[in-house]
Amino acid sequence: MKRRSEPAETLKKKKKHSSQSDSHSDDEDAKPSYSMPSLSEQADSQQQNSSRFSMYNSVSQKLMAKMGFREGEGLGKFGQGRREIVEASTQRGRRGLGLTLKGFQGELNVDWRDEPEASAVEEVHWFPESSTEIPDCHFIGPVVSEWRSQLRKMEIEDETEFCSEDLLHNLLRCKSVFDDLEGEEMRRARTRSNPYETIRGVFFLNRAAMKMANMDHVFDYMFTNPKDAQGKPYTRDREGELLYFGDVCAGPGGFSEYVLWRRRWHAKGFGMTLRGPNDFKLEDFFAAPSELFEPFYGEGGVDGDGDITRPENISAFRNFVLESTERRGLHFLMADGGFSVEGQENLQEILSKQLLLCQFLTALSTLRTGGHFVCKTFDLFTPFSVGLIYLLYLCFDRVSLFKPVTSRPANSERYVVCRGLKPGSDPVRDYLFTVNLKLNQLKHAESDVTEVVPLDIIKADTDFYNYMINSNERHCAIQIKALAKIHAYVLDTTLSEPQQAEIRKQCLKLWGIPDKVRVAPASADPKSKFYELMKGSDIEAFNYKPTPLSHSTLEKMQHVLDYRCIVGGGEHLFLLSLGKGLLDWTGSVTMFCLRSLPTNELLCLHLGKAQRRINAVHVLDALVLNGTDVRDQHFNQRIQMAEKFVRAVSKPSRPDMNPIRIKEVYRLEEMEKIFVRLEMKVTKSSGGVPRLSYTGRDDRHFLPSGLYIIKTVNGKCPGSWVDKWHPWTMAYSKKSKRKFFYNKLTRESTYDLPSGSVAPFHVCHFERMFWAWEDGVRVHDSQTRVDPEKLSKEDVLTFIHHWRGKILFKVQSTNLKP
Missing domain, CATH: 3.30.470 (D-amino Acid Aminotransferase; Chain A, domain 1)
Known part of the structure; x- marks a missing residue:
């Protein structure tokens, strides 16, 4: 059957609708479709169409020619169809067709393209050495009772004591942009935008192992080969000395797998983490002997629940470690605690405050004098979090806030790295134990512990205070750029990081990690x-x-x-x-x-x-x-x-x-x-x-x-x-x-x-x-x-x-x- 021709008025309306719905039209195409173009305009249009048509490969051109396409003319028997190249689909992930996420399609007005060039070499910024003595129990007890408990606070926007208001609000705005974005779409863009993404876990259990390998190298192997002030190793393999370490809140155990891979049977590990799906998975240690690691779950031993916020679990773990190390304690402790805060990402610091305190408390409870500590933190804007860092600053010889390249740049994750526990830290340990008891009492109350060190004391220590501000603002700036970069990569799926393969190769070589795939060990006869x-x-x-x-x-x-x-x-x-x-x-x-x-x-x-x-x-x-x-x-x-x-x-x-x-x-x-x-x-x-x-x-x-x-x-x-x-x-x-x-x-x-x-x-x-x-x-x-x-x-x-x-x-x- 012959197709019946449509009235001219109907064709005009279709042309008009098509041009208005094309968000990528040039200015001349935005004119009413029923207005006849001039000869010069027709020539320009033909030239543009010709140049656009030439951008396609020969196969595409042949297919379009079979459909009756001619340069400068519309598709269809009477040339009534579209004359423009059909643009790529704007549908993203699981979004419905035509859905526009409010606030995401616009610009963040952040120039992310001037970010520093990716490099395997990293720089450590230490806090200045503290000259303040560790406070004793006579100082802590009476002073803190007046200010430690206040009304519960569940907002972060006004926490500007340790970061500029502009940076903080810009960071929160950038985070909020992703609230309505489908998760898989976000992950794909994040993977393409991060130059360090393909490092992954190599032959280890997970990415956490590579974070530990990364930090161990950057800090001169102070964890797997700790040394005293004279540069002599604390442990000597030939003299029968074991390297004792702890791993808390760290299931499935990537940190420990790396340490045992590096030291093998010259090290002994003790761990505590929550029972359940996030428990240690020792059977999946393919790179190192898991038999050198002993999980312990607090009160009840192997039958405990592993909840580090319970005071009795911390005490039981401390006693277990001391009994297993001849009452000397650990050479170092690793902590990697965290939990899902989906939908409340901006409140992660507040929601994780007790977990952070208990990890710090466990370190002060189990480390020997001279021992080291590394712990994951998130945003550090509130006086509570900064006060905890300040107490570590007093108790250790040196402290640094460090974000390894293996930690994705767009997240809030950072690590506090502490070197050399000073003698005399017991009063601080006892004080944090008391604060944890108070937090447990107030879990369902309207009041809360919002400070652990008075703000005026922190601000009076100008060396610490200035470092804290500089660290926060430097971290915010990096995170904002990384979020803006992911935003751009979501909008443009053709963007990719060309350095990923080379950066991965450089990092593994620098850290001394063989470039091998993870393979389950074969059963041997x-x-x-x-x-x-x-x-x-x-x-x-x-x-x-x-x-x-x-x-x-x-x-x-x-x-x-x-x-x-x-x-x-x-x-x-x-x-x-x-x-x-x-x-x-x-x-x-x-x-x-x-x-x-x-x-x-x-x-x-x-x-x-x-x-x-x-x-x-x-x-x-x-x-x-x-x-x-x-x-x-x-x-x-x-x-x-x-x-x-x-x-x-x-x-x-x-x-x-x-x-x-x-x-x-x-x-x-x-x-x-x-x-x-x-x-x-x-x-x-x-x-x-x-x-x-x-x-x-x-x-x-x-x-x-x-x-x-x-x-x-x-x-x-x-x-x-x-x-x-x-x-x-x-x-x-x-x-x-x-x-x-x-x-x-x-x-x-x-x-x-x-x-x-x-x-x-x-x-x-x-x-x-x-x-x-x-x-x-x-x-x-x-x-x-x-x-x-x-x-x-x-x-x-x-x-x-x-x-x-x-x-x-x-x-x-x-x-x-x-």
């Missing part, structure tokens, strides 16, 4: 993992049994200073941990679960039972600790490292987990110390008959089976199966009253440990002896049955005293190397 860790070692050596100690073998132990001894008890095993329990090296799962061990551990140990029938693991030696091969270390060093490792993985809050302990090591010449710990006791399984019992240094008892004697000096005999002869032994100088190493071939003497004298694990294991305390062996004075064919306590002690006297010879000082 125990036997394959064992061979991988042993790296071609003689596997048969693991099957060697110890040489029984007898009258004949005792005579071969001429150099008693070369030996150490350990009281044995239970089954002797080599166990490999793959992180999900404990397995022996042949791959069969043991009958108990030791979930406290991370992956890649190979230990020589006993599975023993205490008198209360508690399965326990007693470590005799270590080969590999969380992937670190320690077999070539001196035996004493291996034991020291194993002790450190056990402290890191111990879980005192988890009685459901089998305990792991290190065997006590004695020098052979000090064997008398062992015998005084032996006694005859009636046990549950002894049928009323006293049995030999050994009491360890932790006052725990177990039933000993004998004594392992281990040679720790590499004085190998000719013809031995091991590498070669290293004729080293230990002796004692009467003149210097010190032990030294002596080479029987070269007659070289030195106090320092020669590398060739160290007996690696395979030598210690191959040459070890075992003195079985079986029937007929008398090691306790109450034992009456003695078998003369077997060694008793008197035989061994007589031998030791004889040879110890022979090695206490004089040595010329000139022969000894210092």
Whole structure:
């Protein structure tokens, strides 16, 4: 059918409606459509249409030509259609067609294009050092009672003591622009506009881990490698010192995953966060061993609720940390608390005030003197928030308000970074504890605590006051530009940040983070993992049994200073941990679960039972600790490292987990110390008959089976199966009253440990002896049955005293190397 032509008047009306509804029309197109253009106007229009048409690619031009489009003419049979190029859709996200968000389509009148060029290098601005003494309890108590409680305030617009009114109102206006914007649309624009956005979490659990990596680098690794005023590390890995840290309000645990990735089994973490969907997700720690982290939830321990605003939870967490750190406290504490304030973003500072206070209080409750603290804050405009910062300013050597590049520039997030807790901060801690009690009492009241430090005191400290204003205004200016930039990116979806890939590469390189993707660790076959860790070692050596100690073998132990001894008890095993329990090296799962061990551990140990029938693991030696091969270390060093490792993985809050302990090591010449710990006791399984019992240094008892004697000096005999002869032994100088190493071939003497004298694990294991305390062996004075064919306590002690006297010879000082 032929299409019926429409009256000319109808066509005129359609043209007029089309031109008025086109918000992007040029001035000439805004003229009434029924007015005939002049020849010059027609020529100009054709030239403009031609230039616009040429902007499209050849495919588009062909499609438009098929539709009957001719330059300068309208579409349609009679040329009555549109002559202009159809503009792109203005529909955004889930908005309905034609919906215009009031206040968003307009301009913010903020020039965001002059923002500084993105860089991986960041600058730290410290508060000036405080010369004000920490207030004591006599000062705080009477003074604060007069001003700390006022009417509840739920507005931020008039908080201009620490920021100019113009900047504050401009910031609030920029935030309010996004109130009616659909969330996904906002997130997409934010992602495109932030030059640091693609850093994300790399191979860690989340972006929080990268924030910690970012700040750790900027602050010279003061968290993962803290140092004293002389620049010496607080912890030394080889000296058995652990790095103790805390992580509160920080589920799922990205901060801790980074720290443990950096320090591994040389660190031990304690954490408290709310139970529920935002709890720690330790099973998702792919980059670091989560077994080195111990969650604690306040009152009730592992069964608590983790609410940091409850005073009893803070006290319980403090006690738990002190008990786990020999009453010394943490080296540093991290806090990353926050909660959703959707629809009330401008009130985030007020709504989060108690959470901020409790995180500060937890830091002052758990840190050791000299410890560090980092905590997330938001806007800092109110006297309450600034007063909390002021108290930290008094309690720490240095304080900084810092926004890392990994924190999105458009949000209010900042971090307060505190270095070096001063001694004498207890009064401030007690005061904040009192304020928190008051806040809990007033939760549903009309009154509130609106200050923690009188405003006139803060303003009188001009160094602090001026820094606070400068920091707030600098932060506001950056945030306003970032919000204006997102606003522009929402309006124009073609905008993007071209530097994102390069900036990501620069940052990761600067912070020492490998550019890898997050991948769940593959499950390993125990036997394959064992061979991988042993790296071609003689596997048969693991099957060697110890040489029984007898009258004949005792005579071969001429150099008693070369030996150490350990009281044995239970089954002797080599166990490999793959992180999900404990397995022996042949791959069969043991009958108990030791979930406290991370992956890649190979230990020589006993599975023993205490008198209360508690399965326990007693470590005799270590080969590999969380992937670190320690077999070539001196035996004493291996034991020291194993002790450190056990402290890191111990879980005192988890009685459901089998305990792991290190065997006590004695020098052979000090064997008398062992015998005084032996006694005859009636046990549950002894049928009323006293049995030999050994009491360890932790006052725990177990039933000993004998004594392992281990040679720790590499004085190998000719013809031995091991590498070669290293004729080293230990002796004692009467003149210097010190032990030294002596080479029987070269007659070289030195106090320092020669590398060739160290007996690696395979030598210690191959040459070890075992003195079985079986029937007929008398090691306790109450034992009456003695078998003369077997060694008793008197035989061994007589031998030791004889040879110890022979090695206490004089040595010329000139022969000894210092």
